[in-house]
Amino acid sequence: MLVMPGRRTSTMELLAAEAARRGMSVRAAEEPGLAGPAYWYGGPVAGARLAGRLGFALLEPADGWLGELSDEFTGRQVRVGTVAGAWAIDRPTFVKPPRDKSFPADVYADGSRLPSALDPATPVLLSDVVTFAAEYRLFLLDGHIATASRYAVFGRLDPRPLGTDRADRATTAQITEFADRLAAADPARVLDVVLRAGGP
DSSP, rough: OEEEEEEOHHHHHEEEEEEEEHHHOOEEETTOOOOOEEOOOHHHHHHHHHHHTTTTTOOOOTHHHHHHHHHHHHHEEEEEEEHHHHTTTOOOOEEEESSSSSSSOESSSSSSSOOTHHHOOEEEEEEEOEEEEEEEEEEEETTEEEEEEEEETTEEEEEEEEEHHHHHHHHHHHHHHHHHHHHHHHHHHHHEEEEEEEEE
């Protein structure tokens, strides 16, 4: 059984259709009487609330893992900080929570634009401002790409299997080579690989 929030995004609809095609029942998290075992697709807060009852575990990287990756893999400097430190920033910076969605991940003109009600000790990821031409999600198993898909173009949701149009096919080899190098450095992760306008 696959469980996901009742209010579904277009990505969730695609996943639900594929799960049903494979013979899995798809249920809304809000349905009464749900019992596991189950697979979960949704956010970490609701997932943590349902995990014990439905018999699954959430796999989350450490808050700082992205900041620990080499600039070779991120194409920019990503650093770990706190909301208190982010409030002091005086230039445009991309700021996001490392795991949850406690505030919107966005480019903030300066730290004063971040929500003031946040706990100052809340961890954040900070990076330079970049333009993403396309975003891909790669699923690695034993250090190799098991499957991949594009999920956004210039910040707009646009899920599509990898390699289904000319632009994607042209970048597949580049993405694969990049992911192979990344997997060798940090295997067994689900990665969001982002191609910046100038390349990975």
